[in-house]
Amino acid sequence: MNRIERLKNRMPRGCQGVIVMSxxxxxxxxxxxxxxxTLLIFPEQAYFIIDSRYIEVARKKVAGAEVILQDKLYEQIGELCRKHNVTELQCEKELTLGEYDMLSNRLPGIRLLSDGGLSDLIQQQRAIKEREEIQAICSAQAITDAAFLEILNYIRPGVTEKEVAAELEYYMRKKGADGLAFETIVASGVNGSMPHAVPSDKKIAAGEFxxxxxxAKLEGYCSDMTRTVAVGEITEEQHRIYETVLLAHMTSMEAAKAGVYGDELDKIARDIIYKAGYEGCFGHSLGHSLGLDIHERPMSTFSRHDLLPAGTIMTIEPGIYVEGKYGVRIENMILITEHGYVNLTGSERELITL
Ligand SMILES: [Mn+2]
Known part of the structure; x- marks a missing residue:
């Protein structure tokens, strides 16, 4: 059964139609x-309305919907609704206010339902990965792992963060990545205390993390990894931070399996970090799901109670950030299974000193 069929089967009884634009x-x-x-899904038939830039490929690739060349979009939507006797459409909460206004104004006689139900159903379906999705993410991660091995030969005192980022990205593209899953973060020394630091012209120095x-992004799917390496001799305190983050990473990962809640995993990692004396130094969530988007639901965070179902891919990425000094983060991706998890990240997690 294709994805559109599966969504259709999960729509509430009485649903006349669905419009997907995000x-x-x-x-x-x-x-x-x-x-x-624009994707229109009615009980009897689905339609994919697309403009001339994409029509040729769309006719070959779109699965589960009749492909229609876009002409006057809103008139076409209205006409299809009339053809199927549809007077209300479920729409996504991802629509912008502008898009929503446009739909309401240009589709007289059609009631738009935007209670979030449709978005939640799609999100839940996307959360459980199909075999081909898992394969795409693993292939993207294989490129990410290969880039890590490569960059270890490149990082040395005097090289800038931007140069490291550029090498990582160039290498991933050369290895077949379609693009980047997100903007690369390279943070050295004091910049490491900012979890989402932007690569700068700062030169890497000995004694720094x-x-x-x-x-990498491949076939639309994202991979996500974080590694922290040491350049030259580091202090005992830096070793202690690294080992604490690694312990939090390993221990929370060990507890992962279907039926566990994301906040439970977050708490395991957070307790280890706080008990080691770093309360206030781990501000972000333990992890998130990912797929076509780099951040998807469910999440492993203190602020949400998200169930982790079998088939979901989650990141495990605790960190310690000491303002004005340094930071450490270690991130792998795992596939949640009935009895535990499968680690999808191949790179070394023990401290590497260059
Ligand atoms: Mn991440």
């Missing part, structure tokens, strides 16, 4: 990436 939901449901396009958070 990019990754559309990409997921129709198996087709485009910067524009270098944190790299990056990932």
């Amino acid at each position: 990019e990754t939901n559309r990409e997921y449901l129709a198996h087709f990436l485009s910067s524009a396009g 270098v944190t790299m958070d990056y990932g």
